[in-house]
Amino acid sequence: MIEVKKLYKRFGLKTVLRGVDFSVQPGEFVALLGPNGAGKTTFLRILASLSRPSLGQVHVAGYALPGQSAAVRQRLGVVSHMPLLYGDLTAEENLQFYGRMYNLPALDERISAVLEMVGLTTRRRDLVRTFSRGMQQRLAIGRAVLHDPDVMLFDEPYTGLDQDASEMLDAVLKNVAAAGRTVVMTSHDLARAEDLATRFDILSRGIIAASARPADLGNTNLLAFYKQALAS
Amino acid sequence: MNPTPDSPRPSSYLRATLAVAWKDLAAELRSRELLSAMLVFSTLVILIFYFALELDVKARNGITAGALWVTFAFAGTLGLNRSMAIEKDRGCLDGLLLAPVDRSAIYFGKALSNLAFMLIVEIIVLPLYSVMYNINLFNPGLLAVTLLGSIGYTAVGTLLATMSVQTRTRDVLLPILLFPVVIPVLVAAVKASSGYLTGADINEITPWINILIVYNIIFIAVAFMVFDFVVEE
Amino acid sequence: MPSQPRALQLLNILSALLLAAAAIMVFTYAPTEKVMGEVQKVFYFHVATAWVGMLGFIVAAVVAIIYLRTKDLKWDAIGLAAVEISLVFFFVAIFLGSIWARPAWGTWWTWEPRLTTAAILEMVYLAYLLLRQGLEDPERRARFGAVYTILGGLSVPLTFISIRIFRTIHPVIIGTGGSEKMNMEPAMLTTMFFSIFVFSIIFVTLFWHRIRLGQYAEKIEHLKLKLSQ
Numbered sequence: 036m037i038e039v040k041k042l043y044k045r046f047g048l049k050t051v052l053r054g055v056d057f058s059v060q061p062g063e064f065v066a067l068l069g070p071n072g073a074g075k076t077t078f079l080r081i082l083a084s085l086s087r088p089s090l091g092q093v094h095v096a097g098y099a100l101p102g103q104s105a106a107v108r109q110r111l112g113v114v115s116h117m118p119l120l121y122g123d124l125t126a127e128e129n130l131q132f133y134g135r136m137y138n139l140p141a142l143d144e145r146i147s148a149v150l151e152m153v154g155l156t157t158r159r160r161d162l163v164r165t166f167s168r169g170m171q172q173r174l175a176i177g178r179a180v181l182h183d184p185d186v187m188l189f190d191e192p193y194t195g196l197d198q199d200a201s202e203m204l205d206a207v208l209k210n211v212a213a214a215g216r217t218v219v220m221t222s223h224d225l226a227r228a229e230d231l232a233t234r235f236d237i238l239s240r241g242i243i244a245a246s247a248r249p250a251d252l253g254n255t256n257l258l259a260f261y262k263q264a265l266a267s
Numbered sequence: 268m269n270p271t272p273d274s275p276r277p278s279s280y281l282r283a284t285l286a287v288a289w290k291d292l293a294a295e296l297r298s299r300e301l302l303s304a305m306l307v308f309s310t311l312v313i314l315i316f317y318f319a320l321e322l323d324v325k326a327r328n329g330i331t332a333g334a335l336w337v338t339f340a341f342a343g344t345l346g347l348n349r350s351m352a353i354e355k356d357r358g359c360l361d362g363l364l365l366a367p368v369d370r371s372a373i374y375f376g377k378a379l380s381n382l383a384f385m386l387i388v389e390i391i392v393l394p395l396y397s398v399m400y401n402i403n404l405f406n407p408g409l410l411a412v413t414l415l416g417s418i419g420y421t422a423v424g425t426l427l428a429t430m431s432v433q434t435r436t437r438d439v440l441l442p443i444l445l446f447p448v449v450i451p452v453l454v455a456a457v458k459a460s461s462g463y464l465t466g467a468d469i470n471e472i473t474p475w476i477n478i479l480i481v482y483n484i485i486f487i488a489v490a491f492m493v494f495d496f497v498v499e500e
Numbered sequence: 501m502p503s504q505p506r507a508l509q510l511l512n513i514l515s516a517l518l519l520a521a522a523a524i525m526v527f528t529y530a531p532t533e534k535v536m537g538e539v540q541k542v543f544y545f546h547v548a549t550a551w552v553g554m555l556g557f558i559v560a561a562v563v564a565i566i567y568l569r570t571k572d573l574k575w576d577a578i579g580l581a582a583v584e585i586s587l588v589f590f591f592v593a594i595f596l597g598s599i600w601a602r603p604a605w606g607t608w609w610t611w612e613p614r615l616t617t618a619a620i621l622e623m624v625y626l627a628y629l630l631l632r633q634g635l636e637d638p639e640r641r642a643r644f645g646a647v648y649t650i651l652g653g654l655s656v657p658l659t660f661i662s663i664r665i666f667r668t669i670h671p672v673i674i675g676t677g678g679s680e681k682m683n684m685e686p687a688m689l690t691t692m693f694f695s696i697f698v699f700s701i702i703f704v705t706l707f708w709h710r711i712r713l714g715q716y717a718e719k720i721e722h723l724k725l726k727l728s729q
Contacts, residue, residue, distance in 0.1 A: 105367045116359065136286055
């Protein structure tokens with residue numbers, strides 16, 4: 036579903052990604068872990084077609100980036116730590132707006148279904164700026180799944196959420212992943228990642244330093260694996 | 268400039284353009300923060316002109332067109348800044364860029380709503396100015412010039428605001444970037460407006476109208492071509 | 501650090517010699533203008549510096565388009581060099597122009613189309629430099645700079661045309677002039693064209709130096725980055 040080969044990204048003279056090789060099979064939920072500044076967000080922005088690779092090949096959902104970016108965007112849902120929502124529009128209006136940007140048919144039914152899924156049906160006519168951080172983040176997920184994408188990218192979705200909101204987000208994320216979607220999520224919350232992901236990749240100093248599935252970990256816990264990967 | 272404008276349906280470009288403009292107008296009609304700021308500012312400028320230039324009846328006729336366009340230009344930067352800041356601050360610009368449409372559709376949508384805001388302000392400021400200075404500004408020629416000038420101003424302004432909002436200096440930068448390149452619009456609009464107000468011969472006004480039209484065509488075309496470069500990373 | 505290439509060293513010397521020659525020519529070969537007197541001599545360098553400013557303006561606009569097509573940062577450095585040279589030379593041209601304008605028209609500054617357009621172009625350049633200053637990422641800086649240079653390259657001629665529709669008191673030097681056409685003797689024309697030629701050489705020399713400076717600046721950035729890692 037996602038194929039990345041020898042990906043480099045430079046900002047001027049600074050090289051953020053130095054030859055990332057990364058591959059995700061359909062239906063996998065990959066947690067991309069790593070310290071701040073390791074290039075997680077940059078990497079996700081490239082997958083999202085928001086940033087151009089300096090060098091290397093990137094294929095998402097079978098289409099090349101940046102060449103076929105419009106086709107990729109059609110099949111891609113993105114949730115970042117910013118909600119990407121308009122505060123002066125209602126929940127419903129925000130979804131209507133994005134639905135029109137994606138040129139979706141039968142928009143009203145789709146919006147109702149999505150609001151139901153993220154548990155905001157009762158608040159559909161309220162302005163987004165009156166929403167709590169957690170509700171905004173759930174609506175942001177609703178926005179990201181509106182066009183029923185095959186691939187989803189989550190960039191630190193838990194930033195700024197309290198315990199309750201995080202647990203509700205957990206439920207929604209599991210729901211999203213259960214629909215057979217391919218998910219890549221960056222996080223530095225190891226416990227959450229361990230709970231959700233089917234694979235853990237560790238990005239350090241611009242490369243994938245280690246990769247493991249829960250079964251591979253055996254007796255070592257994720258934290259030990261993470262520390263070991265960073266040390267090497 | 269998008270390498271593959273393989274839109275799923277032919278109408279998606281227009282639909283996206285209108286969606287962006289609709290979204291801005293809907294949000295603005297609810298909060299009214301952008302329009303009220305522009306209007307209060309415009310009124311203040313008009314008041315200041317009275318004291319600064321001692322606009323007696325004789326001076327008024329010669330200076331009205333200039334005073335109006337200075338007001339529009341300054342109020343315009345307020346609106347442009349605010350309209351792009353809304354996109355940038357909450358990360359919404361990324362949301363727009365993630366949509367599977369050619370990026371120029373986003374530009375045209377933003378330019379359309381910015382133009383609408385500017386026209387709304389002008390529709391309110393013109394009668395206000397008429398009343399305060401006892402000048403009749405209801406002149407079809409003047410209104411046409413106002414529309415033409417506002418199109419050129421917002422076409423370039425939207426592009427430059429998209430750039431300035433991504434810099435460290437942000438709001439301070441927009442007027443500095445915008446005014447030197449929008450001078451042809453301001454000169455032509457002031458001259459043509461003043462021509463209509465003083466009842467000048469149409470042959471004196473035509474060259475200015477031509478400049479406005481040429482400017483609009485050139486800069487809308489250029490903005491269409493370069494907008495991708497302003498939002499990509 | 502590699503030393504200057506031979507051709508550049510040659511250009512340095514050539515520029516200095518030619519500038520001296522042009523100065524001598526202005527003061528000894530060119531006749532004194534009958535109406536304006538000695539002060540008219542400033543005109544030769546005024547035209548020549550304005551010419552260099554114009555060259556820089558055109559080069560910058562062309563290079564901006566090339567940059568957006570190739571995305572090679574080399575072109576950004578070249579564009580910046582062209583803008584800086586144009587900025588300085590238009591400033592000198594405006595300065596010399598007002599030395600001339602004071603006795604000729606009795607005022608330091610006139611709202612004459614070319615002079616006004618040059619002043620607005622200086623503003624475009626300053627805005628360009630401020631824009632660059634506000635951006636960290638070199639690629640974004642180059643892209644935005646190129647876009648803005650193109651906007652300036654298109655709007656400044658339109659600015660000139662629109663100001664031109666006002667009356668002008670600037671003498672029209674070449675081409676079909678109005679009543680204020682300056683009387684140019686052949687020796688004056690020769691001096692003017694020689695000055696233009698000399699300043700074109702100076703333009704090439706400075707341009708080359710400025711591009712080399714840009715390359716060194718980039719090298720220093722590289723080294724700094726290596727040290728910090």
